[in-house]
Amino acid sequence: xxxxxxxxxxxxxxxxxxxxxxxxxxxxxxxxxxxxxxxxxxxxxxxxxxxxxxxxxxxxxxxxxxxxxxxxxxxxxxxxxxxxxxxxxxxxxxxxxxxxxxxxxxxxxxxxxxxxxxxxxxxxxxxxxxxxxxxxxxxxxxxxxxxxxxxxxxxxxxxxxxxxxxxxxxxxxxxxxxxxxxxxxxxxxxxxxxxxxxxxxxxxxxxxxxxxxxxxxxxxxxxxxxxxxxxxxxxxxxxxxxxxxxxxxxxxxxxxxxxxxxxxxxxxxxxxxxxxxxxxxxxxxxxxxxxxxxxxxxxxxxxxxxxxxxxxxxxxxxxxxxxxxxxxxxxxxxxxxxxxxxxxxxxxxxxxxxxxxxxxxxxxxxxxxxxxxxxxxxxxxxxxxxxxxxxxxxxxxxxxxxxxxxxxxxxxxxxxxxxxxxxxxxx
Numbered sequence: 001x002x003x004x005x006x007x008x009x010x011x012x013x014x015x016x017x018x019x020x021x022x023x024x025x026x027x028x029x030x031x032x033x034x035x036x037x038x039x040x041x042x043x044x045x046x047x048x049x050x051x052x053x054x055x056x057x058x059x060x061x062x063x064x065x066x067x068x069x070x071x072x073x074x075x076x077x078x079x080x081x082x083x084x085x086x087x088x089x090x091x092x093x094x095x096x097x098x099x100x101x102x103x104x105x106x107x108x109x110x111x112x113x114x115x116x117x118x119x120x121x122x123x124x125x126x127x128x129x130x131x132x133x134x135x136x137x138x139x140x141x142x143x144x145x146x147x148x149x150x151x152x153x154x155x156x157x158x159x160x161x162x163x164x165x166x167x168x169x170x171x172x173x174x175x176x177x178x179x180x181x182x183x184x185x186x187x188x189x190x191x192x193x194x195x196x197x198x199x200x201x202x203x204x205x206x207x208x209x210x211x212x213x214x215x216x217x218x219x220x221x222x223x224x225x226x227x228x229x230x231x232x233x234x235x236x237x238x239x240x241x242x243x244x245x246x247x248x249x250x251x252x253x254x255x256x257x258x259x260x261x262x263x264x265x266x267x268x269x270x271x272x273x274x275x276x277x278x279x280x281x282x283x284x285x286x287x288x289x290x291x292x293x294x295x296x297x298x299x300x301x302x303x304x305x306x307x308x309x310x311x312x313x314x315x316x317x318x319x320x321x322x323x324x325x326x327x328x329x330x331x332x333x334x335x336x337x338x339x340x341x342x343x344x345x346x347x348x349x350x351x352x353x354x355x356x357x358x359x360x361x362x363x364x365x366x367x368x369x370x371x372x373x374x375x376x377x378x379x380x381x382x383x384x385x386x387x388x389x390x391x392x393x394x395x396x397x398x399x400x401x402x403x404x405x406x407x408x409x410x411x412x413x414x415x416x417x418x419x420x421x422x423x424x425x426x427x
Contacts, residue, residue, distance in 0.1 A: 066078040066084075068089060069089075072120070077114040081113055081178050081179075082114060082279055083112050084099070085097075086098035086100065090127070093123065094124065096127050099131065101131070102283050102287055103287040107281065111175050111279050113175065116166045116172075117171075121167045123166070125164075126164060127160070138150055138397075139153055139173050139175070140173070140176060141171055141172065148174075151173065176234065181276055185212065197216045199212055202308060205285065206299065209274055209277065211304060213308075215265065215267075216249075216250055218261055220261070222316060223320040224263065225263050225418075226268075226389075228268050228271060229267075229270060229325040230242075230276060231324070233276045235326050238392070241403050241404075241406065244404045245410065248411035255412060255416065263320065272284050284299055291375070293375055319387055320418075321389065321418070322378070324390070324392065327395070328395065328396070333365065334378060334393065336378065338368070338427075340370055340382060342382050344424035350422060354417070355409055355410050378391050392410075394406075
């Protein structure tokens with residue numbers, strides 16, 4: 001791969017500046033049984049897909065118990081992104097929770113989120129099971145919904161067992177940090193408060209919730225970078241990567257200012273607000289996997305985006321590149337093959353190769369793939385617009401500080417590569 005220092009003289013000092021800094025974040029740690037993780041504080045500024053699965057025929061489940069109580073202790077999932085499908089008191093200070101998917105077959109991402117409150121300090125035991133599946137996410141606990149720690153637990157066969165100290169101060173237990181629909185609105189409002197970026201409603205979801213877009217648009221630019229997120233509700237580490245990635249692209253740095261004079265940016269960070277609100281494992285309100293709908297556009301959520309992009313092209317604009325943020329068990333970048341015939345064949349390989357070079361403690365894994373019938377977003381962008389697109393996946397348990405650092409680096413390197421004189425048609 002060519003060294004990026006062969007770029008224009010204007011970009012050379014920018015590379016030196018942005019390769020030597022990294023973002024900081026507050027970190028909290030706990031040591032649960034059978035898990036390793038580092039979580040972060042998401043109180044101030046926000047800083048899982050497997051591409052091979054394809055559901056065909058769906059069977060819907062409607063079980064949903066939002067709370068259970070013995071009069072002294074109450075467990076409830078009656079809040080945004082809350083989910084526990086069946087809850088029963090099984091003994092003195094003992095409770096059983098069953099997690100049920102919204103439909104089958106489905107990707108194995110059993111989401112849960114519930115609050116516990118007691119009239120007086122009491123230790124309770126919770127046993128969780130997953131109907132027809134197994135657990136994926138170790139439990140996290142928060143006193144305020146902002147700072148999260150891993151919670152100790154035991155696995156006994158298909159059962160996840162944990163002891164929780166309940167008190168008059170409610171605590172939240174969840175599969176991952178809770179990033180609900182309002183969180184996106186607040187984040188975007190802060191991002192756009194003191195600059196020329198705009199937040200507006202692209203349209204409404206199946207159940208009528210707003211789907212927001214953020215835009216940076218220069219009247220002299222006609223090429224677009226598109227950023228997508230949260231097609232799959234439980235994939236929180238993808239959201240934790242999207243926030244700092246977008247913040248870096250739209251920052252006040254000299255690199256960003258130069259980049260935004262040449263490229264417009266469209267961000268749709270929360271494509272599936274209905275699924276996020278319901279705590280769905282995978283689907284939208286109709287039980288459809290949105291990242292399998294980029295051929296048929298049978299769902300309003302994907303159709304809105306396609307219509308908007310087609311409208312831009314009809315105005316003489318050009319879609320240049322797209323990134324879709326997700327989560328899976330490990331960090332991985334799903335890409336299009338270099339011989340697929342998209343513009344600037346080696347662009348993604350140059351970009352992620354430089355990320356790998358600059359982050360020696362992070363193993364950049366690329367997985368090229370081409371499946372026109374699968375209906376995923378990266379294939380849609382490549383087939384419809386002839387450009388590169390990637391599915392940017394962060395691992396469920398990846399250190400949260402590391403997620404932010406990777407996003408910061410990858411966004412800066414992306415801007416440098418898109419502005420450089422490197423010939424991306426050559427390896």
